[in-house]
Amino acid sequence: MTNRFDRDAKGVYIIAATPFAEDGSLDLESTDRMVDFYLDCGVTGMTILGIMGEAPKLSGEESAQFATRVLDRVAGRVPVIVGVSGAGLDPMKALTDRVMAAGAAGVMVAPMPSLQTDAQQKKYFAQVCQTLGPDVPICLQDYPMTTKVNFSTETLLDIFRDNPQIIMLKHEDWPGLNKLDRMRAETGTDQIDRISILVGNAALFLPQELQRGADGAMTGFAYPEMLVEVVRRHQAGDVDGAEDLFDAYLPMVRYEQQLGLGLAIRKEILHRRGVLASPKVRAPGPVMSAADHADLTRLMARLDQKLAALDT
Numbered sequence: 001m002t003n004r005f006d007r008d009a010k011g012v013y014i015i016a017a018t019p020f021a022e023d024g025s026l027d028l029e030s031t032d033r034m035v036d037f038y039l040d041c042g043v044t045g046m047t048i049l050g051i052m053g054e055a056p057k058l059s060g061e062e063s064a065q066f067a068t069r070v071l072d073r074v075a076g077r078v079p080v081i082v083g084v085s086g087a088g089l090d091p092m093k094a095l096t097d098r099v100m101a102a103g104a105a106g107v108m109v110a111p112m113p114s115l116q117t118d119a120q121q122k123k124y125f126a127q128v129c130q131t132l133g134p135d136v137p138i139c140l141q142d143y144p145m146t147t148k149v150n151f152s153t154e155t156l157l158d159i160f161r162d163n164p165q166i167i168m169l170k171h172e173d174w175p176g177l178n179k180l181d182r183m184r185a186e187t188g189t190d191q192i193d194r195i196s197i198l199v200g201n202a203a204l205f206l207p208q209e210l211q212r213g214a215d216g217a218m219t220g221f222a223y224p225e226m227l228v229e230v231v232r233r234h235q236a237g238d239v240d241g242a243e244d245l246f247d248a249y250l251p252m253v254r255y256e257q258q259l260g261l262g263l264a265i266r267k268e269i270l271h272r273r274g275v276l277a278s279p280k281v282r283a284p285g286p287v288m289s290a291a292d293h294a295d296l297t298r299l300m301a302r303l304d305q306k307l308a309a310l311d312t
Contacts, residue, residue: 003076003077003078003079003080003103003105004079004105004106004137005045005079005081005105005106005137005139005167005168005196006137006167006196007167007168007193007194007195007196008194008196008215009044009045009079009168009196009198009215009216010044010196010215010216010231010235011043011044011045011215011216011228011231012042012043012044012045012216012217012218012224012227012228012231013043013044013045013046013047013079013081013198013216013217013218014038014041014043014045014046014047014218014219014220014224014227015047015050015052015053015200015218015219015220016034016035016038016046016047016048016050016053016070016220017034017052017053017054017220017263017266017267017270017276018048018049018053018054018055018058018066018282019031019034019276019277019278019280020278020280020281020282021277021278021280022278022280024280024282024283026062026065026066027276027277027278028065028066028069029277030275030276030277030278031066031069031070031073032069032073033274033275033276034270034275034276035070035073035074036073037270037273037275038224039074039077039078041224041225041228042224042225042228043078043224043227043228044078044079044216044228045078045079045080045081045105046070046074046078046079046080046081047080047081047082047083047108047139047218048066048067048070048080048081048082048083049063049066049067049082049083049084050083050108050141050220051083051110051141051143051146052220052262052263052266053083053220054263054281054282054285055083055085057282057283057285060091060094060095063095064095064098064099067080067082067095067098067099067102067104068098068099068102071099071102071103071104072102074103076103079105079106080103080104080105081104081105081106081107081108081139082095082096082099082104082106082107082108083107083108083109083110083141084096084099084107084108084109085108085109085110085112085141087112089127089128089131090131092109092128092131092132093131093132096132096136100136105137106136106137106138106139106168107132107136107137107138107139108138108139108140108141108170109125109128109138109139109140109141110140110141110143110147110149111124111125111141111147111149111151112124112147112149113147113148113149115149116149118152118154118155118158121149121151121155121159122155122158122159122162125140125159125163125166126162126163129163129165129166132165134165135165136165137165137167137168138163138165138166138167138168139166139167139168139169139170139198139218140156140159140160140166140168140169140170141170141172142156142169142170142171142172142173143170143172143173143200144173144174145172145174145259150173151173153179153182153183153186156169156183157182157183157186157187157192160187160192160193160195161191161192164193166195167193167195167196168195168196168197168198169183169195169196169197169198170198170199170200170218171183171197171198171199171200171209171214172199172200172201172219174201174205176205177205177208177209177212180197180199180209180212180213180214181212181213183195183197183213184197184212184213184214185213196215197213197214197215198214198215198216198217198218199214199216199217199218199219200217200218200219201219201257202219202220202221202253202256202257202262203217203219203221203226203227203230203246203253204253204254204257206227206230206231206246207230207234207239207242207243207246210230210231210234210242211234211239216231217231220266221249221253221256221266222252222256222265222266222269222270222273223249223252223269223303226245226246226249229242229245230242230243230245230246233245244310245310248303248306248307248310249303251299251302251303252299252300252303255295255296255299256269260286261286261288261292262286263281263285263286264279264281264285264286264287264288264292265288265292265296267279267280267281268288268293268296269296269300272300
């Protein structure tokens, strides 16, 4: 069953980890457990094989195997977006064809680091659309801290106007609130169709981004139930209630956002929560120190106390 995303996509599309066994091989049993965990938390959709999903460390066959396993387990209950970014368009096309046939909702594409001019960025995404075909919905990932590609707002607007199958923006520029303002205000007009805007950056700015017009979150915070409830409260008009809940989690959000170490922290939390059999990050990757583990133990205990006090 194909459950494709569209321009009105809202809610929480959780960025999924890729579970590995201690020897670095794919852990498909943990994959099933992870999918069930995310669905039980109430996510609207899932995004797999993103940057925090360690996609560059997987072979093409491993990527397809993992994606198929997730899609089979989800079984059409929520849309699943698959990251297909890569150095070549032919492998991107091959993976896209395979996951779309297996029931993916669409694909996510990040720019290559070499795209340093407006003209290069526009040409690249036009080529991506031509290669993948007009029937594949595309989410464009704007994450300059990692990709080293800086899109101007004007260039993004041009890309969305000229390529109608790109219908979602994963916004994680930083600082990016004013960019988000413009993307919301200048799409859904006579010139450019509405786009879905979901935000990343481990949800560090989620309450403010929702107030600026974001439709929800696409990030991988290890407590997805918080993302779901914050977005739900905000969409219901309880802006202060959404921010109060977010504030309880903010020390953990901030700790997990550490560049270079954040993935190891996220996987360790998921391991401690019984989701992943191992917190293994495939090499080369970050490793938590004993002091890091002690920090995390204290933060998790403090979070439990805060949630108990809030009676959530």
